[in-house]
Amino acid sequence: MRFELTVALKYLIPKWRQLSVSMISLISVLVISLVVWLVVLFLSVTEGIEKKWIEELVALNAPVRMTPTEAYYQSYYYLIDSVSAESNFSAKTIAEKLASSQSDPYDPRIDSELSLDFPPPDRYEDGRLKDPVKEGFDAIHSLNYVGIRPQEYEVSFGNLRLSLLRDGTVTGETRQMFLTQVSYIASHDGNNSRVNQMVLPPRAEDYNNLLSAIAQQVGNDSSEEETTIFFQETPENLSENLKTFFAHLNILQLNTSKDGFVLPPSLFPKQGSLKGIALLRQGKIIRVIVPKTLEELPSLSERLTAFGFKTVAVNLLFDEEQLHVASNENLSVATEMQIILDEKIPFQAQLLDTSLNSAHVLSDLVFQIKGKLQGISIEGHVHFEHLEIAEALQKIDLKIETGAVEPFWVYPLAQGGCHIPGRHTSTLLGEGLLVAKQFQKSGVCLGDRGTLSYYSFTGSSMQEQRIPVYVAGFYDPGMIPMGNKLIFVDPQVAAILRNNTTVSDPMLGNGINIWLNDLHDAQAVKEALIHSFKARGIDKYWTVQSYHDYEFTRPILEQLQSDKHLFTLIAVIILVVACSNIISMLILLVNDKKKEIGILQSMGASPARIATIFGLCGCVTGLISCVIGVIAAILTLKNLQGLVSFLSLLQGREAFQTAFYGSSLPNELSYSVLGLVLAATLVISLLAGVVPAIKASKVRPTEILRSE
């Protein structure tokens, strides 16, 4: 093969003498690499999206799920609890069944006699009652898959009512809005690390809202009805809450708020001047509004004039803490004149710990700030008033133990997974909720409080019960239908709701989630479980489904599969067209090299070896193109975000809807796609080389050598 390869490579080196062949081979390489680039890029991204979608789909619904069948609910095993004193005459959830010491709590000596139509017990040959729950868990534990973990889940529903307290249009006024939604309430499994990927980091406005929430005297603002739910805040409580808040958050940047920030004399620059717009009352300057840059002056002036203020441009001159206000009209200055910084002026900030320890109200907090205003640096200590958090960094301490001071927001755990802070963190706020991203669009921020209500029988009447709650985190439900209505709470809260509500949908309600590290194992685990249940004689009590079977995933997954197959087919067709260039290139090459073929044959090269040379030429062209295409694809994938931004800019709108594709497109090279494209290109280019190779092998050396 060495001879064939040496000659083939020699033929492929572009030469001026064979300009036409060189040009065609160059074009072939370009076209094939372009197609390879496109195919690898598109299929990698598609596969990444598919993987992401599947992960999103199973992030909240485990890859494998077991739900009790109708036979389970009609069985002696399930119904016997409601007639047994041992079980307090109430049916048990799966978790309770698992924890109970006896499979059969019925005691004929104490409990009343069973009716004739009561289902007969389903027993093993040795007389033991079949225990589908314990046997089921046992079957799961006996399987040997990486990270396999059963978790009993409960989904119930409740009515969520959130009260959104926001600053009004007039300074100092607070508006209150309500948001009510009937929601599915699911117990949050703290060990499910996939949910972590879906939890969204808090935004600056979330921190601000949470901060004002823990500082607000709820009882004063809300209706009378609400005050009975929320605990009254005490100054000690606020101080503790502030310490908790800042223990987990590093403030990096503060912005002046929309009310404007009054520049205290302590922050006056030593030297220099600031330009601003003065507001006049009775011919006197009462306020000077200073924008961040000089360019903003005209727009600021327009804005203020539109509000009906009488304005004039002024120059503030600072000289060793002396302030002079200079204007064209020589206006007099009111004694109480204030310098107000326009909204959204950023300052680097650092909290002074001493102020935190003694803070009783928010404005007791003192920050060391540093920033530039119209090119002049402003530096000093300020109270936290008319300022808002613009940038903060969470101090992630994974060693937070349950019961210790935990943040007010959903936080990651050391062993993976995350935790929703509960009532124990703050009597002020209530139970934490992890709600869907959709709530953000309705204006909900972290710290918004409300109630989760449900109805329960008390004595003879149906009464509304309420659990105080607050928004502790947002998650991205991705593709999950009804994701927006699914709210995660601490398992204890879920259990309270579960005991008072029933969900008829078997996919919700009660069941066992089976988590796996590798999603590819899902189908095998499902089959192994079905097999094991049959052997244990409990198969009629359980429906086992892998994520492929879920009602809400099947259409998406099937659509994804057919899309992928369709595009692969199109890709192969495009590759065939691109590789057909190789045929023309090789035929030209054979014609060009006829004399050499004759010479090589006279030296003992067989027609088969000559054919191999040209076959190799096709293959090598394909391979080189493939390598170029793949390298280009890798580079593009690395800079995909830039490309997407460019596309968005070109179209004037978002190129890929975040609702479907997430905030960024997946940019991992798919090795299966790489394998497919490499194999397809090599096979097609080899096939393209066949015709020219046969033509080459048919060259008769005597004719060629004689003609000279």
Add this chain to the structure above:
Amino acid sequence: MEPILSAKNIKKAFFRPAEVEILKGVSLDLLKGESIAIMGPSGEGKSTLLNILGTLEAPTSGDLLIAGKSVLNNPSPELRNRHIGFVFQSFHLLSDYTVLQNVLMPALIAGKDISKHSQAHKRALYLLERVGLNERLHFHTKLLSGGEKQRVALARALCNDPEIILADEPSGNLDHATSCHIHELLIESVKEMNKALIVVTHNATLASLCDHILILSGGFLTDQGKNSFNYKNKE
């Protein structure tokens, strides 16, 4: 002694555009170390005969034995590679390769190791030195003169150490002085290395240097014996 090449009653006819039998029964035995010059008028089929002897072309009938094996039923390129070296009138060097690479090509085809210090490489260097081109090893062949090209062709023909050298008008494209040099080199090399040579030529000087002169005329070969000048006189 058994002939290294033996042609028996070789016939060759061309059927297009009209049937012409160009060789009507040629028989020939070539012993090891023997040299034969085939002369004759143009168009009598000298080159065709040479191609048939070199297994590049199949005869219409007859038999050809190389190293004792009949090769007509299974003409194998490997056999050509191992036993036969060609020298053409138009040199037929590979233009994209250097002098050394051209000489090594038969060894590469044979699958031999041609790396530096290999046997094949050493032999190629020896042959190029023998033909006086040891200073042109890495020259591209297009930079060489006609005489130099033919010397490369001769070195290449000898590379795989074949028993038989077939030369078709080796000096046909060269001037008189160069021709003489090539003739001497060809005959000397062949004698020195004990190769059998068949040379098709119109050049009486070259023919006279060979052991035998055969005339191909009317589709038959006739032996003219050693004294070739008779042939020249006849002309």
